[in-house]
Amino acid sequence: MKITFQGNPLTLLDKQVAVGEKAPYFTAVNLDLSDYKYESSDKIKVISVVPSLDTPVCSLQTTKFNMSLEELEGVEIITVSTDLPFAQARFCQEEDVKNLTVVSDYKYKDFSKKYGCLIEELQILTRAVFVVDKDNTVKYVDYLEEITNEPNYEKALEVVKSL
Template identity: 50%
Template sequence: MKQITFHHDPVTLVGKEIKVGDKAPNFTVLTNDLQEVSLDEYKGKVKLISVVPSIDTGVCSKQTRTFNEEAEKLDNVQVLTISMDLPFAQKRWCAAEGIKNLDTLSDHRDGDFGEKYGVLIKELRLLTRSIFVVDSNDVVTYVEYVDEVSNHPDYDAALEAVKQAK
């Protein structure tokens, strides 16, 4: 796996790196209402999985707002934003920001998503910034692990990958 940094210091990612062509691993996370949900809940749809360290920070907030705006224009696509934030914080943030076109999901309970997608930062117990596009057959068609956690992902490339996925 390539080296990821957080404020320019190297970090260790736990789990297996996901690559284009992989079958998307199923995972369990919590909704903002504390309900358990898995990737299987979104079967038959293209999924854009936007991973952020903490929704309350500037880059994470912008990333989530950007994909929320774009989600409205996409057919048969479900946008998921996953972080280690508590579901209560995600719900409060979404209400304050008017986020209605995507699902915010919390991996705080056991880091299941983080480990299965190789995005759990061992030293911080946060998820590293990344993007995954999963087609309607649950095959990964796009992956971006952002080199420096505090940088933005490539929004255009991710959205183009979503439009190409079936």
């Protein structure tokens, strides 16, 4: 898949995830530096992937999904970036992000390998959104072609509400 940053072409490493596939399990790092294990659960999951929480679009994406969770029951939202957990914790405190799980892929790069989200030239994650049903099947995928653009929140949440 071709992606760009401000119009400049970039390379995504590894295979991207597709609708209908099982969502790969992965290990990341929690805000307290403990390991986070993504595994099956009885919840619908939205995986929101951002390059860095310290950028305006990533911040907006995270806070919008945080607010949307207040209206949804039985849904877990996981935000993944390669920011250090210290920066993620500061962001969550400053932006009052309490409704979703924020994890870092900085240490293991397990998420980026299994979801095909690592940008080779920058060594950060591309912007993407995945919706996963209760059976851990991927129901929606949005790898943004231009990583400075916002995702289609309405479409992702429409899929969530249909499950």
